[in-house]
Amino acid sequence: MPRLYLIRHGKPAASWGGHDDDPGLDETGQQQAAAARDHLLGLPDGQRPRRVVSSPLARCRETAEPTAKALGVEVEIDSGVGEIPTPVTLAAADRGEWLRQAFQGTWAEIDGDLDYDAWRRQVAAALQDRGDTAIFSHFVAINAVVSLLTGEDRVVSFRPDHTSITVFETDGKTLTLVEKGREASTGVL
Template sequence: MTRLYLIRHGKPAAVWGEADDDPGLDGTGQAQARAARDWLMALPAAERPQLVVSSPLRRCRETAEPTAAALGVAVQVDPIVGEIPTPRALAQADRGPWLRRSFQGTWAQIDGDLDYDAWRRDIARAVAARGGTAVFSHYVAINAVISLLAGDDRVLSFRPDHASITVLETDGETLTLVEKGREAATGVL
C-alpha cells in the first residue's frame, strides 16, 4: 500500500456565490498552503508524496504550488478532482441554493443531469490510482471520497477545514482511510 494525501484548498479570497467564479487564495490561504507544504515535507521520505495533482481551479492550484516547488515537480491539473459539476440548466446565481439543498441529502438524491453517485465513485477511482501523490481538491470532492470509504450515502459526512490533509493508502485500485484531516466550521453552509 502506498500513501496519498487529499488536501482541501486554502482559504480563497472570495467564497462561492461572490463575483469571482475562480478566486485565488487570500493571505490566510497562502499561509495555509505553505503550512501544508511544510507538513508534507516533514514526512519520512518513504511516505512523502512524489507527485502533485490539482483541481483546475485557481485556489487549488495556488495551494498546490508550494508543495510542487518543494518537491521539484510540476503541478498536474486533473479536472476529475475539481468542484462538483453544476447542472447545465442551472444559472450560476442558483448554484448556492442548489448546493445547500444537495448538502441536505444523499448522493443519489442530488437534483441534476448527472449521476452524482457515479461521479463520487469516479473521483475515488481516480484518487486510488494516484499513490504517492498529494491531491489538492475541494470540500465536496473530498466528501465524495470519504463518504464512499465510510459507506455513508450522505453528501456531507466530513467537514474538511481549509488546507486540511486527509491521509489515505492505496494499492492502485482500492483506498483505505488512514486519518481524516482537520475538520472545522466552514463557510460552505
C-alpha cells in the same frame, strides 16, 4: 503501501457562490498553503509525496504550488479531482442555493442532470492509482471519497477545514482511508 494525501484548498479570496467563480487564495490561504507544504515535507522519507496533482481551479492550483515547487515537480492538473459539476440548466447565480440544498441530502437526492452517486465513484477512481501523491481538491470532492469509503450516503459526512489533509493508502486498485484531516466549522453550510 503507497500513501495519497487529499488536501482541501486554502482559504479563497472570495466565498463560494459569489460572483467570482474561480477565486485564488487570500493572504490566509497563502499561509495555509505554506503550512500544508511544510507538513508534507516533514513526513518521513517513505511517506512523503513525490507527485502533486490539483483541480483546475485557481484556489487549488495556488494551494498546490508551494508543495510542487519544494518537491521540484510540476503541478499535474486533473479535472477528475475538481469541483462538483453544476447542472447545465442552472444559472451561475443559483449555484450557491443549489449547493446548500445538495448538502442537506444524500448523493442520490442531488437535483441535477447528472448521476452524482456515480460522480463520487469517479472521483475515488481518479485517486486510486496515484500513490505517493499530494492531491489538492475541494470540500465536496473530499466528501465524495470519504463518504464512499465509509459507506455514508449523506453528501456532507465530513467537514474538512482549509488545507486539511486526509490520508489514504492505495494498492493501485483500491483506496483505504487511513485518517481524516482536520475538521472545522465551515462557511460551506
